[in-house]
Amino acid sequence: MKRNHHFLVFIVVLVSFFVLSVPSLEARSLKGLFIMIDPGHGGVDSGAIGPGGLTEKDVNLRVAKYLKQLLLADGAKVMMTRDTDLSLTLPQRLDIINKYPLDLFISIHHNASLEKSVKNRGEVFYNAFDENTSRKIAEYISKGILANGLANESIVIPGGFFLLRNNPWPSVLTEAGFMTIPKNEKLLRTGKSLTTEAEIIREAVKKVFELPPLKVEAISTRPAITSSPYFNIIFTSNKPLVFAEIKNQEYCACEFGFEKLPTLGNFYCLYNQTPLDSGEYNITTLFKSKDGTSSFPGKLKILVRSSQIKISLNPISDFIPEGFIGTFPISLSLKDSNGSPVREEKPFQFSFNSKIATSSTRSDGKAIILLNLDGKQKEKIDLSVSITENSSASIQIPVRNSERTFILGRVISPLAPKGLERVKIKYAPNKAIFTIMGGYFFCELSTFFGNLKLTLYPPPGYKSDAIVLKTGGEKFFRPEIVISPVNALFFGKKIAILADRSQDPWIRGFVKSLMNAGADVTRLRVPVEAEKPVSEAIKQANQIQDLSLIISIKQEDSKTISLRHYHRGGTGKKILDTLLQNLLKEKYKPSIAVSPGSDYELGHSGASAVVISFPTTVKFEIAKKLLDELYIILGNLI
Ligand SMILES: [Zn+2]
Numbered sequence: 001m002k003r004n005h006h007f008l009v010f011i012v013v014l015v016s017f018f019v020l021s022v023p024s025l026e027a028r029s030l031k032g033l034f035i036m037i038d039p040g041h042g043g044v045d046s047g048a049i050g051p052g053g054l055t056e057k058d059v060n061l062r063v064a065k066y067l068k069q070l071l072l073a074d075g076a077k078v079m080m081t082r083d084t085d086l087s088l089t090l091p092q093r094l095d096i097i098n099k100y101p102l103d104l105f106i107s108i109h110h111n112a113s114l115e116k117s118v119k120n121r122g123e124v125f126y127n128a129f130d131e132n133t134s135r136k137i138a139e140y141i142s143k144g145i146l147a148n149g150l151a152n153e154s155i156v157i158p159g160g161f162f163l164l165r166n167n168p169w170p171s172v173l174t175e176a177g178f179m180t181i182p183k184n185e186k187l188l189r190t191g192k193s194l195t196t197e198a199e200i201i202r203e204a205v206k207k208v209f210e211l212p213p214l215k216v217e218a219i220s221t222r223p224a225i226t227s228s229p230y231f232n233i234i235f236t237s238n239k240p241l242v243f244a245e246i247k248n249q250e251y252c253a254c255e256f257g258f259e260k261l262p263t264l265g266n267f268y269c270l271y272n273q274t275p276l277d278s279g280e281y282n283i284t285t286l287f288k289s290k291d292g293t294s295s296f297p298g299k300l301k302i303l304v305r306s307s308q309i310k311i312s313l314n315p316i317s318d319f320i321p322e323g324f325i326g327t328f329p330i331s332l333s334l335k336d337s338n339g340s341p342v343r344e345e346k347p348f349q350f351s352f353n354s355k356i357a358t359s360s361t362r363s364d365g366k367a368i369i370l371l372n373l374d375g376k377q378k379e380k381i382d383l384s385v386s387i388t389e390n391s392s393a394s395i396q397i398p399v400r401n402s403e404r405t406f407i408l409g410r411v412i413s414p415l416a417p418k419g420l421e422r423v424k425i426k427y428a429p430n431k432a433i434f435t436i437m438g439g440y441f442f443c444e445l446s447t448f449f450g451n452l453k454l455t456l457y458p459p460p461g462y463k464s465d466a467i468v469l470k471t472g473g474e475k476f477f478r479p480e481i482v483i484s485p486v487n488a489l490f491f492g493k494k495i496a497i498l499a500d501r502s503q504d505p506w507i508r509g510f511v512k513s514l515m516n517a518g519a520d521v522t523r524l525r526v527p528v529e530a531e532k533p534v535s536e537a538i539k540q541a542n543q544i545q546d547l548s549l550i551i552s553i554k555q556e557d558s559k560t561i562s563l564r565h566y567h568r569g570g571t572g573k574k575i576l577d578t579l580l581q582n583l584l585k586e587k588y589k590p591s592i593a594v595s596p597g598s599d600y601e602l603g604h605s606g607a608s609a610v611v612i613s614f615p616t617t618v619k620f621e622i623a624k625k626l627l628d629e630l631y632i633i634l635g636n637l638i
Pocket of ligand 1 (some may be wrong): 040041046048056109110
């Protein structure tokens with residue numbers, strides 16, 4: 001029996017070798033391509049560990065070394081992020097990637113699962129920004145994994161992993177099967193399985209690069225800077241182009257033109273057809289050539305700097321009361337010759353009372369100038385501001401006596417020590433004002449008002465508040481009001497919610513609390529009509545930079561509330577364990593369990609994720625109570 005068994009293995013090996021070697025005879029050599037191979041993990045980071053102690057870092061490195069030999073033999077230039085058992089962080093790997101003009105980046109990993117009954121599945125992730133080269137290679141690798149029996153099934157996933165999301169080149173990350181499955185671990189110990197894997201990747205690369213990759217480059221310094229509202233940038237291409245898609249990342253009503261220049265060779269000109277406001281433009285480009293190859297999505301930064309800048313100066317009040325001591329704010333904003341805001345940091349110089357100082361606008365072209373007044377000013381104050389020799393402005397602010405009480409206040413918060421903008425302040429029935437940059441606000445009231453009640457309506461994330469200011473009838477009143485965030489822990493945190501419309505009843509309140517607490521919440525679109533709605537939604541999540549957490553909420557035909565996390569644990573597991581503990585403390589009755597899950601959204605995003613699955617019969621109060629509790633613990637855990 002043993003003999004027979006070996007014989008069978010021998011045939012399988014022969015067959016797979018045959019299948020693999022035939023296309024390589026026809027395929028083009030990889031001469032001229034620059035490929036980087038990244039063996040995942042290394043050094044102190046073992047990666048996954050098989051039941052027999054085999055470490056992922058070793059398997060990854062062995063596959064990578066085979067692959068390097070194969071690609072070198074095909075004529076490619078090959079580099080590895082590591083070729084020994086070396087610890088490398090993801091940012092360190094990215095630094096290496098950024099140094100070289102690569103045609104392809106391949107990261108090699110092997111999967112792990114805590115589930116005993118997990119199917120041996122190949123997972124090939126690709127750079128989600130590149131639906132061409134990256135995706136095609138991932139698809140060929142996935143097919144190869146299946147065809148050569150490295151796994152029983154294999155899927156291709158637009159990946160949000162750090163090295164894919166931030167990669168400036170076509171890139172893929174392979175997980176060729178689960179090394180936590182004992183049978184598979186055994187196979188991975190043998191050289192055969194590893195060379196097969198390397199062969200599969202090599203063949204995928206050869207198929208996709210059968211035709212040389214399309215390379216389109218801009219001939220200009222980056223960022224491109226122009227002082228007129230029109231620009232043009234010349235591109236060269238190694239092949240004639242038949243299609244160009246030019247998009248501005250932020251919304252702008254500008255239209256771009258792209259034309260071949262009437263010169264010899266492949267020279268093209270990109271220009272704008274409508275004038276551009278001053279500011280920074282981030283443009284993405286995608287090109288296709290006649291032979292069907294596409295370029296990697298390119299990024300182009302264009303800075304439009306109008307030479308004529310208009311400075312507008314607005315004092316917080318149109319006069320300064322006599323004897324006023326303290327800081328008096330004047331807001332400054334920049335407009336270009338088209339009258340559009342100049343969204344750029346600009347240094348400027350200002351002078352008042354024969355003192356000269358310098359400052360700079362924020363990236364939105366706004367600044368606040370603070371005049372320190374000693375109460376001795378009479379009649380008027382002269383302020384002049386200049387940016388360049390051509391752009392300057394000056395104003396006079398009268399100093400006069402007033403019968404009314406002059407209130408110049410400021411709103412700050414521990415999270416916004418420089419002052420909180422856009423706080424609405426109601427100071428009298430039907431009278432309200434907004435704080436400006438620096439958190440300043442101004443109002444005037446009849447003298448001797450005694451106690452002044454202010455009602456504050458801050459932006460989301462802060463507590464609204466009503467305060468009473470006690471006064472003794474002073475002429476100037478300069479309150480500084482400190483308001484607290486609802487929950488400092490949620491500030492700047494990005495959370496994506498994955499749930500179809502049927503979950504709305506309990507989600508609405510939950511999402512609102514998160515938003516009011518200052519979290520940046522995205523409700524992912526779940527296109528129910530699509531073939532794979534969840535994968536579409538995750539694709540959207542993977543486009544969000546620095547996403548902290550995905551919360552997936554659904555209903556299933558079950559009697560238990562099921563809380564599921566990624567099998568390797570991490571933040572998702574921590575959140576759910578804490579949630580369960582707290583719910584039990586609260587004497588939460590329904591049956592509920594935390595477990596690793598195999599839901600698509602858990603394993604296919606760069607962010608942490610949790611799945612909350614209610615029974616189809618769940619009652620509103622039960623679901624709401626759980627999400628209320630989740631809201632309470634979340635801030636501390638993400
Ligand atoms: Zn790994």
